[in-house]
Amino acid sequence: MTTKKVLPKITARKQVAKSHLFTIEQVDLTFSNGEKREYERMYGKGRGAVMIVPMLDKHTMLLVREYCGGTHTYELGFPKGLIDAGETAAQAANRELKEEVGYGAETLTSIHTVAMAPAFFDAKMTIFLAENLYAEKLLGDEPEALELVPWPLANHHELLQQQDFNESRSIAALLLVKDHLGAIV
Secondary structure, eight states: OOOOOOOOEEEEEEEEEEOSSOEEEEEEEEOTTSOEEEEEEEEOOSSOEEEEEEBSSSSEEEEEEEEETTTTEEEEEOOEEEOOTTOOHHHHHHHHHHHHTSEEEEEEEEEEEEESOTTTEEOEEEEEEEEEEEEOOOOOSOSSOOEEEEEEGGGHHHHHTOTTOOOHHHHHHHHHHHHHHTOOO
8 A cells, every 4th residue: 555645845946948849947845854955857848749659560560760869879769759739649649650651540549658757857758559551641840761660570579689779768669569469479
């Protein structure tokens, strides 16, 4: 049995930095035991994000290799993006799929919503399984064409060994979808 913790009281807040993607806020807190701390946290645009595991057929996933500015490398992962104003998560997932992979999905299944670094960042990402794909390309905001990489779901252990497949959200999506599909290899 767990006891519900009392949230710390926010005693002061101030913006310490801002970019077109994030706002960094300093938050002064007083905990229920009287301890005081200063935290910094990032705020995104607040609508959340999506990641999509597209299944080309019952056995083949589609991944993308794209440039990642944070690590200055090309990384292999699943298509993803922010939810635009006025969109549902499912609409954003289908749009991102069309922009990044060149397919739409007749069937989108929400698998799980994950938090992204909740100690520092107030953002959530919904992971979708996309099935019954059909060809449709939308112009996206990528600076270059993404490399499309088909991968057999049965070879997921080999995917986990790829040096450029290391983003925790993509790994979580792979394992969640594998579990959802009942793919015991």
